[in-house]
């Protein structure tokens with residue numbers, strides 16, 4: 239697993255969502271009206287995270303690149 243810390247994402251993210259959209263712990267829920275909500279699954283076992291983080295999430299120490307996602311690039 240990868241801990242991105244304060245790394246900047248190198249991939250194109252949905253600017254309205256940010257890191258949660260590319261994170262292994264991010265889960266998108268769609269309401270009956272079609273609205274999308276991003277839930278942080280890490281929040282269920284770590285009180286340091288919000289279940290529904292305010293978007294966009296630009297930095298998160300808990301980010302872990304989702305499978306098949308290249309994740310954030312190196313700091314520099």
Ligand code: SF4
Nearest residue numbers: 258261264278298300
């Ligand atoms: S760990 Fe951070 S980036 Fe990942 S889903 Fe939770 S709030 Fe979003």
